[in-house]
Amino acid sequence: MRHVHFPAQRVAGAAAELAAAPVRRIGDKARWYLPAAVTADLLGAGLPVGLVFDAAQQARPVYCAVGAALAWTGVQAVRRRYAARALGESRGVLPVVHDWLILIGVLAVARVVTGESTPRLAALGALLPALLITVACHKLTYRHLTAARREAQAVSRVLVIGEPAAADSVISHLAARTDHPYVVVGVVPVGSGSVDSGVPVAGRLDARAASGAPTADASAVLAAVRSHHADLVLVAPGARIAGERLRRIAWALHDAGLELAVFPGLVEVSVKRLETLSAGGLAVLRVAPPVNRGVQPVLKSVLDRAGAAFGLLLLSPLFLTIVLAIRLGSRGPAFYRQQRIGRDGVPFTMWKFRTMVVDADRLKAELAGANENDGLMFKIRRDPRVTRVGRLLRRTSLDELPQLLNVLTGQMSLVGPRPPLPEEVARYDEVELRRLTVRPGMTGLWQISGRSDLSWDETIQLDLQYVDNWSFTSDVDVMGRTLRAVVDGRGAY
Structure with a gap:
């Protein structure tokens, strides 16, 4: 999904607009999601099995088709894929593959029990469309739900509780993006400090937990929930709201049938790296380190080398056509070499097809005032140095x-992250240098999320998200989404 960002100066206004706007709650997702999912699963499993088993002259192809369809929908139901909270929320392939493997196991047992004799490979091939159709259905509902949430539909109304600075930080982060179901409709600050996010103040808790604070806290929070029709209370813990005080607020909310969530202070950490533990009665959140050892990095290296070799071989006729077009279009070489900084700060020569006039680097200083990027990168939407x-x-x-x-x-x-120029790296701070801990890539989260339309902060945020949460499957997902970004052309100039 593309991350939709507001410029920093508009975050407060965006938060206020979302809080004031009428919203459709998360239970109000489009009604066609559930029947579409069930129908896709029934037909995706049943129809191919029926056709294959009939072609294989199996004695009961219709019964086998019905059994496969019911087994697939049963697995999905047991795994809670049809729950309102799950519909449209994921377009990932791995959860569906996991469910599909469970289906294979279930049907393998049924095969032994019933004595069904269709060849194993044919039976396995007949079940493959179920996997593909379910994935396609998930992607369709995911895209539709994403668009709906940009209009504040199918969301959860959230009440934020916390010290003013912490509450403002949470509200700003949520308001700056729409790739989540939360719309903040009110805030309950702890203490007398001002809240600058623009979200309505629904109540206020005392700075210190006095003897009567548990009852007062519960009353204030419940009143704020009712007045703003909140579905969820999100707590940003701090010194003034933690431990026993937070526990009693949780009791009050849960007794009233309301949900409570606690923001742990982590940003851009994939849920795959999080594990909940209990130690001496304390709830502990374990954060696994980024993946940089083991099988997955080896698979990435193999995919890189094999993919590059195959691509060069397959695209060689296209290379020749582009070379001729460049040489006929303007004077100068067809290829452009430029020094970039790679992994661990090691410089290398990066190759590209030449897209500018031959003296483009000399003209860059003259165009410095026209730079449209707000950070260290140099970008002009209509750069006069670019050839036709x-x-x-x-x-x-x-x-x-x-x-x-x-x-x-x-x-x-x-x-991987975009390969930076030496002059950019020379101005990096400690946070930005972390993007150099992995090899730069031809494509990455920056390309599928807007490319040159992104601000510098957004680019760095996406690069760090990639570095910290990398996995082999995430690379495969990015490569698949790159094709759509290239066809779309958004941010490419």
């Missing part, structure tokens, strides 16, 4: 193809 052929290559991202040579030699990866 170059504009087409940039629009289609074909200018990046020679970087397959860098991937083949191990200087780059197919997926």
